[in-house]
Amino acid sequence: MPLSAPAPRKLEHLRDIQLRGYVREDGLVDIEAHLTDTKTYGFPSEHRGQVGPGDPIHGMWVRMTINEDMLIIACEAASDHTPFAVCTGATPAFAKLAGLTIGPGFNRAVNERVGGVLGCTHLREVLAQMGTVAFQTMWPLRNRRQAAQRKAEAAGAPRKRPALLGTCHAYAPDSPVVRKKWPEWSDLAEKREETPI
Numbered sequence: 001m002p003l004s005a006p007a008p009r010k011l012e013h014l015r016d017i018q019l020r021g022y023v024r025e026d027g028l029v030d031i032e033a034h035l036t037d038t039k040t041y042g043f044p045s046e047h048r049g050q051v052g053p054g055d056p057i058h059g060m061w062v063r064m065t066i067n068e069d070m071l072i073i074a075c076e077a078a079s080d081h082t083p084f085a086v087c088t089g090a091t092p093a094f095a096k097l098a099g100l101t102i103g104p105g106f107n108r109a110v111n112e113r114v115g116g117v118l119g120c121t122h123l124r125e126v127l128a129q130m131g132t133v134a135f136q137t138m139w140p141l142r143n144r145r146q147a148a149q150r151k152a153e154a155a156g157a158p159r160k161r162p163a164l165l166g167t168c169h170a171y172a173p174d175s176p177v178v179r180k181k182w183p184e185w186s187d188l189a190e191k192r193e194e195t196p197i
Contacts, residue, residue, distance in 0.1 A: 021137025033126040056081035070102040090120040
């Protein structure tokens with residue numbers, strides 16, 4: 001169902017964010033973001049001269065290379081368009097994200113490494129969304145790994161806790177999704193074991 005009809009209005013600002021997930025030939029995954037900000041009107045800029053309607057105010061890129069365990073192997077940022085010449089000085093800091101794992105605590109760890117004056121607000125804002133795209137891109141790869149794990153379990157190997165368990169409302173330990181997908185990891189399974197018969 002779409003949003004309700006808006007009041008009469010005029011577009012002033014447009015932010016486009018493109019997010020892409022690529023599976024590389026070497027088995028790693030690249031997650032890329034491209035952020036562009038434009039205005040529908042022109043304005044003078046002390047650092048860039050006249051900025052015309054539709055000219056990018058921000059035009060920025062981030063690429064994270066990750067492995068199947070969601071570990072960031074490399075990260076790079078680039079800024080084609082910025083409001084100030086000094087803004088491009090923030091891009092090298094994003095290489096410091098290498099070594100982080102996308103998962104619980106990721107946003108906090110990002111802020112520790114590239115927060116405040118260490119990085120760029122706009123580049124930092126897309127990183128959380130890139131984390132979500134990483135999970136979506138990794139889904140078929142993880143499915144194949146889980147299938148191999150189930151095969152190993154059938155041969156007697158112990159079952160590992162699903163990585164997605166507890167990461168959102170649908171994967172809450174007491175949700176019907178977990179009850180159906182991983183009944184042995186459901187809170188209801190624990191309650192059944194604890195309840196005397």
